[in-house]
């Protein structure tokens with residue numbers, strides 16, 4: 001069975017990728033996972049200069065989900081190119097660099113450095129991080145700013161596809177999606193985490209060093225699934241769906257409502273091999289549902305829901 005999918009001009013071996021920030025630079029997992037079996041992997045967000053990140057604790061479990069406030073800790077784009085990319089280049093899988101900036105110029109500079117490097121399949125612009133005071137989500141919640149940052153990134157990213165990762169915390173995701181599409185996005189990643197908090201009433205303290213964080217995991221799947229559907233109705237641009245994916249059924253739900261591929265995030269914390277396992281089982285589930293291609297499964301939903 002051919003599970004390959006096309007995201008614009010980029011062909012992936014299968015529709016299952018590891019999500020940014022939950023899979024390090026990919027290399028940390030190489031002894032556990034056959035990375036070449038994945039559809040691809042998205043790196044931790046890369047910034048112009050190294051970022052130390054947020055104070056501990058950075059993670060906290062909640063019912064059906066997880067809160068994180070990592071604060072975009074990363075080695076910086078130059079160290080990534082010098083130290084991580086030479087190893088990543090040896091892999092036979094699509095490596096997507098997730099790009100972050102506090103300002104528009106930061107995004108452009110990170111892309112400029114990556115443009116000079118070999119071994120990447122594309123870029124994913126994070127305009128939706130809830131865990132930083134400047135940049136991130138500020139860019140992602142206003143269609144005019146989305147157009148500006150995506151337009152500037154598009155002009156800087158000439159060699160490779162540009163994916164844009166949207167914030168789920170918007171009133172009308174269709175407007176944001178169209179702004180990104182018109183500014184030159186090749187694909188839309190839907191979506192990032194939801195701003196949230198958890199406290200201990202006994203101490204009155206937050207369970208996170210940064211007080212608030214981003215909610216991910218099974219708790220968010222039904223909400224993000226709808227956002228993927230809304231995005232599909234608003235644009236023709238390929239979508240990567242992610243939020244709470246743990247099982248093959250979750251993967252297919254996202255594909256059926258309009259995603260071309262999916263990313264797996266928080267589930268990798270419980271089982272680092274989850275993405276590879278999903279690749280193994282997707283073929284079996286397709287047989288069980290008497291569909292032989294991903295498109296057949298999609299067609300069923302579309303005939304029911306237009």
Ligand SMILES: Cc1cc2nc3c(=O)[nH]c(=O)nc-3n(C[C@H](O)[C@H](O)[C@H](O)COP(=O)(O)O)c2cc1C
Nearest residue numbers: 019020021045068126191192216217243244265266
């Ligand atoms: C610990 C952690 C770190 C993350 N770091 C990033 C990041 O650097 N860049 C980014 O675009 N998204 C980041 N994300 C968001 C995830 O890629 C994903 O959008 C979100 O967790 C929802 O998917 P999930 O429910 O499968 O985890 C991070 C998520 C977690 C849990």
